[in-house]
Amino acid sequence: MSQLTEGDRGPAAYANPYLSGVLLGLTLLASYLILGAGLGASAGTARLGAFVEQCLAPAHVAESAYFGRWVEGGRSILYYYLVFMFVGVFLGGLLSAVLASRIRPGVERGRAFGAAPRLLLALGGGLIAGFASRLANGCTSGQALSGGAMLLNGSLVFMACVFVGGYAAAWFVRRQWHD
């Protein structure tokens, strides 16, 4: 495990991206062969949102057209394999970061950009991404990676659209990374 020095964000500290990609692909393959379903992340946070809303307004969630489907059968909204997978992703990331001494609390941003506006952008971007991943039935994990590997038409279209949307909006938010 390489010990990182302050300000060292170069790729040398990280694993070879191509080897990481192969390992990620094998993890995805294992998910398909063991669970019978691909990887997923956005369902975890979405169910957390549904769970909080249920605590505040249970009747409203039960009768709502989308979240309502998740409470049928009487099980907890959080009893879902992708919620457990999300917890696993957090713990796996934590394990790797601890081993690599990469836990450094802070708000990642360009030196010329404030922490508060950066947090607002992250929150706003999260709001859009959270909404979009419900609309598309998944995010980069569930759709682009998992659906793409299964050659699903919709997932491949989703993957292309993510890059189109990202590149189209990149110029407007470039300043947050200016040093």
Next chain:
Amino acid sequence: MIETFFGADQLDTPRAMLAALLIGLAFGFVLERAGFGSSRKLAGIFYFRDMTVLRVMFTAVVTAMLGLAFAFASGWVAPDQVYALPTVYKAQIVGGLLFGIGFVISGWCPGTAAVGAACAKWDAVAFLLGTTLGAVAFNELFDILQRLGIVPGAHTGEVIGEPSEPLVAFGMSPALFALLFTAVAIAAFHAAEWVEKRVGGGGKYLGSPVLKALSIALAICAAALFILPDPLDAPAAPAAGLAHVELLHAIETAQDHLEPEELADRLVAGGQELVVVDVRPPAEYAAFHIRGALNISLPDLPEALEPYRNRGLIVLYSNGMTHPAQARDALARLGFTNAYLLTDGLQGFIERCLKPVSLRSEPLPPDEAAKVRTWRAFFLGNESAPAAAPAGKAPSSTSDNLPALVTTQ
């Protein structure tokens, strides 16, 4: 053949939750190793500054795509064992565009933000908070989205739309699509290295042994897919199809039949493992049945005959041949290789084996006439009667019960 949690309908069991947690653990570990606990690194792809996302993501997609195609083509896993997300174009196009915008604004996506949060990046925590709010917003706006036609009208499952078929690939053959996708990915890797080098300082994997080896390995695997049968035709179809062909061949060559004379001889000889099954209603069975036959109704056959599966000989009969033939085929499909039906049914058995020699329209050769007498004694005499009982002296109580034995012609 692999049975998945999804295939076994056990994706909601505690064991599946544990499996998902462990797979998530590996997922998060690899993401962090690759540097995806950093939003600056993730956003780099949109400024051609750091193409790590492209490298990792496309290597992963191609690796899993080829692995899955091999698993399907070799029959290792059946396509119905894996869940395929629905294809809902409008929702996925709008969702994809919005997701890309959210991705570049925040520098995160949900999976990587979980890793970022584990690394104590507060912008990742803010992003995750945003995604939960976004999901709640989606739920509240669901009706409006349906009215706008972005979300399909009928919503019945946990996700939008109906599950789709795997390996659709826009109607292309999966092997061809995988090869093209692999070729594009390898080209994109090299282009990414080149772009990075030009924009500033990166591109250090250009010409590296790892990239070379990966490119060659992926290309070989993708090309090898063409040797294997089409992934979607391969799994269940050939095995089942072959069995059906064998079954039909057996029917054509009458290997599924047993002649009444042979059955009679075998029963008289005794000593062999021979199960004769009468599939008629109990009342008809009670009136008369071939000596030693069991009375089993059609639906009970598989269970009742399980002890005799591929052991000895199973002979099915009814009055005619239709029901036994259908039952035999069903048993053959269930893997019984030793099930037969009686040619011409019970009526044929009576006509050909039990009809008194004196009532026959054509005289029988002496040896056959002797056989008929033996059979009559065995099948019409009471169970303890000696096989050599004189012909035509069957107890009247039994022969009275014989329907149409004398009046057939």
